[in-house]
Amino acid sequence: MSVERSDLSEQRALSFGHVAESYQAARPTYPDAAIDWLVPERTRRVLDLGAGTGKFTESLVARGLDVIAVEPSVEMLQKLAERLPTVDARQGTAESIPVEDASVDVVTVAQAWHWVDADAAVPEIARILRTAGLLSLVWNMHDDRIAWVREMEEVLGKLPRFNVEYETPQIGELFGHVESWTTSWTRKLTLPELDTYLRSLSYVSLKSPPEQAEIVDRVQAIASDAVAADGTLELPYLTECHRARLTD
Numbered sequence: 001m002s003v004e005r006s007d008l009s010e011q012r013a014l015s016f017g018h019v020a021e022s023y024q025a026a027r028p029t030y031p032d033a034a035i036d037w038l039v040p041e042r043t044r045r046v047l048d049l050g051a052g053t054g055k056f057t058e059s060l061v062a063r064g065l066d067v068i069a070v071e072p073s074v075e076m077l078q079k080l081a082e083r084l085p086t087v088d089a090r091q092g093t094a095e096s097i098p099v100e101d102a103s104v105d106v107v108t109v110a111q112a113w114h115w116v117d118a119d120a121a122v123p124e125i126a127r128i129l130r131t132a133g134l135l136s137l138v139w140n141m142h143d144d145r146i147a148w149v150r151e152m153e154e155v156l157g158k159l160p161r162f163n164v165e166y167e168t169p170q171i172g173e174l175f176g177h178v179e180s181w182t183t184s185w186t187r188k189l190t191l192p193e194l195d196t197y198l199r200s201l202s203y204v205s206l207k208s209p210p211e212q213a214e215i216v217d218r219v220q221a222i223a224s225d226a227v228a229a230d231g232t233l234e235l236p237y238l239t240e241c242h243r244a245r246l247t248d
Contacts, residue, residue: 008016024053024079026197028140030110031185034057034239038136047104047128049094050112054080057087060108066105070097094121100130106134113137113169116164126174129246136243143184143236152220153214156203168242175244177235182241186234191220191227194235 007166018186039046044066048057053076061084069084070092070096071077076234081089092098095111103230108127109116125135144150189197198216207215226233 005231014016021079022210023056024083026193026200027052027055027111028187028235028237030059030138030140031183031239033183034126034138034241035063037139037181037241038243039065039107040134043105043134045104046098046106046108047099049125050108050115051089051110052076052112054084054129056108056110057084060064061087062096070094070098070099080101083180092201095124097124097128100234101131104128105130106136108136108138109139110138113139118170118172121204122172122174126246131246131248133246134243135171135175135246136241138242139240141240143238148222149160149228149236155218155222156201171244174247176247178242179245180240180242183239184236185239186236187233190232191223194223194233195220 009104037059046060046065046104047070048054048060049070051057051071052073054069057067057080058067065087067084068088068090069077070090071080071093072093077089077091080087092111107129111204113239123140127137142153144153147219166170168180171178195216199212204212205216223233228234
């Protein structure tokens with residue numbers, strides 16, 4: 001059940017602080033349909049774990065929920081607190097969550113479960129969930145059924161990446177059956193915005209400036225053919241959602 005974490009993956013997990021500004025500016029949000037599926041009606045209090053700059057957190061706040069955000073990076077947490085001052089923002093990790101026992105209805109993990117040591121994190125999440133509480137995981141994935149996106153992924157795919165996000169997460173016996181659901185959508189970007197987005201990806205941001213430039217240039221060349229007359233291109237996504245309920 002645990003994710004093996006190499007030295008490189010540890011670097012990647014800690015790499016987001018220095019790109020917090022570009023992360024917030026360029027990373028996608030999440031479609032409403034996904035949030036409806038991940039956070040059921042009658043939910044009162046949610047913990048957004050690995051919240052980053054609050055890209056998913058803001059959708060929870062918009063629904064009037066009582067939200068706690070936990071994030072290990074000081075820089076990312078500061079950006080979240082600036083943007084979402086009503087959120088209870090706490091520094092912490094999935095393996096050591098600074099939240100009291102049986103105190104939240106749902107734990108959400110957006111774009112972050114692949115950084116987690118599940119053997120340590122799952123009992124912590126179970127500890128803070130109320131009876132029959134829900135663990136909800138979500139990833140925005142590039143939809144490589146589209147030709148130019150597939151070419152882009154071939155460039156990015158030559159870099160070290162996790163495969164766990166492409167599979168049904170193994171959560172363990174403290175939780176019941178993992179349900180999965182996927183929705184598709186697109187976001188509009190300009191080429192400069194695509195540049196910023198690429199540089200916010202951990203497996204790009206860890207590269208040297210010349211290596212980053214080479215990756216970005218290659219992707220820009222691929223994407224340029226998809227630019228419309230208004231100067232934007234549509235980047236298609238599959239949002240993969242998984243949820244499991246705490247057992248008695």
